[in-house]
Amino acid sequence: MPPTNSLRRPPVQQRSADRLARILDACAQLLDEVGYERLSTRAVAARAGVPIGSVYRFFTDKRALADALALRNLDRYAERISGRISALPGEDWRGAIDAVLDEYIAMKRTAPGFALVDFGVQVPVGEPGADIDHRVTDRLTDLLCAHLGRTPDAALRRTVLVAVEAADALLQLAFRVRPSGDPDLIGETRAVLHAYLAKTFD
Numbered sequence: 001m002p003p004t005n006s007l008r009r010p011p012v013q014q015r016s017a018d019r020l021a022r023i024l025d026a027c028a029q030l031l032d033e034v035g036y037e038r039l040s041t042r043a044v045a046a047r048a049g050v051p052i053g054s055v056y057r058f059f060t061d062k063r064a065l066a067d068a069l070a071l072r073n074l075d076r077y078a079e080r081i082s083g084r085i086s087a088l089p090g091e092d093w094r095g096a097i098d099a100v101l102d103e104y105i106a107m108k109r110t111a112p113g114f115a116l117v118d119f120g121v122q123v124p125v126g127e128p129g130a131d132i133d134h135r136v137t138d139r140l141t142d143l144l145c146a147h148l149g150r151t152p153d154a155a156l157r158r159t160v161l162v163a164v165e166a167a168d169a170l171l172q173l174a175f176r177v178r179p180s181g182d183p184d185l186i187g188e189t190r191a192v193l194h195a196y197l198a199k200t201f202d
Contacts, residue, residue, distance in 0.1 A: 007058050007068065020058055022048040024069050028113030031066070036116055041065065066117050073111065074119045077103060078139050085147045093201040096147055097193050100140060101167065105181055108171070115175075133168075137161040148201065159200050163193055 011017040026047035030039055039062050045052040059065040084099035107114050119136050141160045145152045167189055174185035 007064075009057055011058075019048075019050055019054055023050060023055055023058065023065070024072055025112070027065050027069050028111070031069075031113035031116045036062075036066065039066070066113075067120065069113055070117045070120045073107065073114060073117070074135065074139060076111075077107060077119070078143060080107075081140075081143055085143070088147070090147060090149055093144070093148055093197065094194055096144055097197060098190065100144075101186075101190055101193065104167075104171070105186065108175060109180060133161065133164055137164050140164065156200065159197070163197060166196065167193060 007020075011020050023044060026044045027039070030043055030047055034043070041055045041059070041062055042052055044062075044065065045055045048055075055065070059068065080103045081096075081099050084103065085096045088095045088099075108118070137157060137160050141152050141157050144150070144160070145156070150156065170185060170189040170192065171181070174182045174189065177185060
């Protein structure tokens with residue numbers, strides 16, 4: 001479920017939560033089919049099988065709808081990473097970084113709507129968004145520090161921010177070269193992250 005600050009009115013009953021999930025699922029499917037510019041709240045309502053008023057009960061417009069989807073993506077991403085790194089030794093930072101990278105690539109390949117909004121709405125689509133980068137950086141920093149037994153501070157958050165920015169640029173290239181992600185460029189991305197983060201985590 002998206003954080004309540006992304007919603008006009010958070011669901012209280014399970015039935016409302018299920019309806020919200022259907023709306024977000026419909027939004028994700030339509031993003032893949034028609035893109036962000038042609039996305040409409042009316043089309044989302046029709047795909048979800050709910051009255052248009054149900055969409056506006058939760059969201060002011062399609063931007064808020066897509067941002068809620070992005071926040072749900074980030075929550076699911078964090079859950080997947082947590083599941084992977086919980087099985088790793090606490091000192092294995094490279095394994096943790098591999099999990100961060102691998103889970104992103106898996107969602108890029110399989111999660112509906114992820115290719116367009118991933119963790120935040122960028123309007124115009126494709127324009128960088130500093131708030132989105134910090135949203136991801138903060139979540140990843142907290143996950144990594146919890147696993148490695150480190151205390152997050154400004155320097156570490158800055159290091160993770162640089163890693164997020166570098167990986168984002170390289171993975172955009174990898175998925176432009178090949179729709180499923182060019183394996184050689186993904187390998188280079190992994191090598192860049194390991195080399196850069198070694199100065200902090202070794």
